[in-house]
Amino acid sequence: MRTPSRWFCFALLAIAARSVAAQGPSAPSPEEQQAAAAPFNAGQWQAAHEAYAALVKRFPAHAISTFRLGVTWTELGHPADGERLLREGEKLGIPAGNAAYRLAENLAEQHKVDAAIAELRRALAAGFLITATALQGNAHLAALRSHPQWPALVDAFDAIIQPCRHDPRFRQFDFWVGDWDVRPTGAPASTPPSRNRITLEENSCVVQEHWVGQGGSTGQSFNLFDRSIGKWRQTWVDNLAGQHDYVGELKDGNMVFEGTTPAANGGLGRVPTRLTLFHIDANTVRQLSQVSADGGKTWTVAYDFTYVRRRE
Numbered sequence: 001m002r003t004p005s006r007w008f009c010f011a012l013l014a015i016a017a018r019s020v021a022a023q024g025p026s027a028p029s030p031e032e033q034q035a036a037a038a039p040f041n042a043g044q045w046q047a048a049h050e051a052y053a054a055l056v057k058r059f060p061a062h063a064i065s066t067f068r069l070g071v072t073w074t075e076l077g078h079p080a081d082g083e084r085l086l087r088e089g090e091k092l093g094i095p096a097g098n099a100a101y102r103l104a105e106n107l108a109e110q111h112k113v114d115a116a117i118a119e120l121r122r123a124l125a126a127g128f129l130i131t132a133t134a135l136q137g138n139a140h141l142a143a144l145r146s147h148p149q150w151p152a153l154v155d156a157f158d159a160i161i162q163p164c165r166h167d168p169r170f171r172q173f174d175f176w177v178g179d180w181d182v183r184p185t186g187a188p189a190s191t192p193p194s195r196n197r198i199t200l201e202e203n204s205c206v207v208q209e210h211w212v213g214q215g216g217s218t219g220q221s222f223n224l225f226d227r228s229i230g231k232w233r234q235t236w237v238d239n240l241a242g243q244h245d246y247v248g249e250l251k252d253g254n255m256v257f258e259g260t261t262p263a264a265n266g267g268l269g270r271v272p273t274r275l276t277l278f279h280i281d282a283n284t285v286r287q288l289s290q291v292s293a294d295g296g297k298t299w300t301v302a303y304d305f306t307y308v309r310r311r312e
């Protein structure tokens with residue numbers, strides 16, 4: 001079988017290029033899109049409607065223009081005219097979460113309450129991000145607020161934005177949160193204490209340690225429940241260039257970590273280490289660190305501290 005000549009291949013490419021050129025561009029220029037987006041972002045719905053209507057007439061397969069034209073119909077009080085355009089925009093490439101949320105607004109305005117709730121569930125499943133406050137304050141969704149599924153939906157959306165305030169596993173280590181006097185276990189109360197403040201940070205996701213020792217040592221640890229492995233992680237850093245890594249879990253009400261710490265005196269290598277925080281009571285925590293020199297066969301105490309909650 002004879003293969004096409006190089007000239008013939010070039011001719012086909014040239015014909016294809018002329019065909020594309022004859023059809024014109026498939027999307028508005030960046031300048032045209034910016035001109036339409038300006039009134040849309042400013043909430044000037046009539047001007048945005050006219051701008052996107054002109055773009056859709058010229059570029060009927062442009063997803064953003066089609067979708068936003070549908071949004072303007074909703075905002076101008078004609079949701080029935082916008083529903084088809086919103087669905088068409090999604091078919092052309094608008095992300096499912098964004099499309100479902102705008103469709104929920106549109107359908108709620110049409111008083112299709114169950115259909116709007118279904119679209120909100122679809123937006124939720126797609127990971128659409130919106131705060132509970134914004135959801136509750138959306139006037140388009142007013143018809144949904146009396147729906148029996150509404151409170152659970154608001155809570156579920158909030159759990160995406162603030163997962164650590166909804167998942168009880170993130171609260172397992174809260175017994176350590178507070179301002180503490182720290183002494184060697186068994187030392188008399190007259191012993192000058194070190195101080196350790198444990199705070200909740202990053203939307204209550206991170207249990208952060210702020211250590212100040214009697215000998216001038218300082219350090220911090222960052223503790224987070226890692227949902228990807230179903231366990232806690234701790235990373236410690238200090239003013240002596242120490243860096244400790246642990247993974248652990250709650251066992252019988254106590255936090256038990258295992259990991260490694262640096263070799264002594266800045267040497268190479270890591271030492272297997274076990275760190276346990278015993279929840280004695282609401283005002284007392286014991287922290288026990290153990291190290292192993294034989295790969296975990298036997299353990300010796302590195303330090304043993306008792307925390308007593310500081311009085312205000």
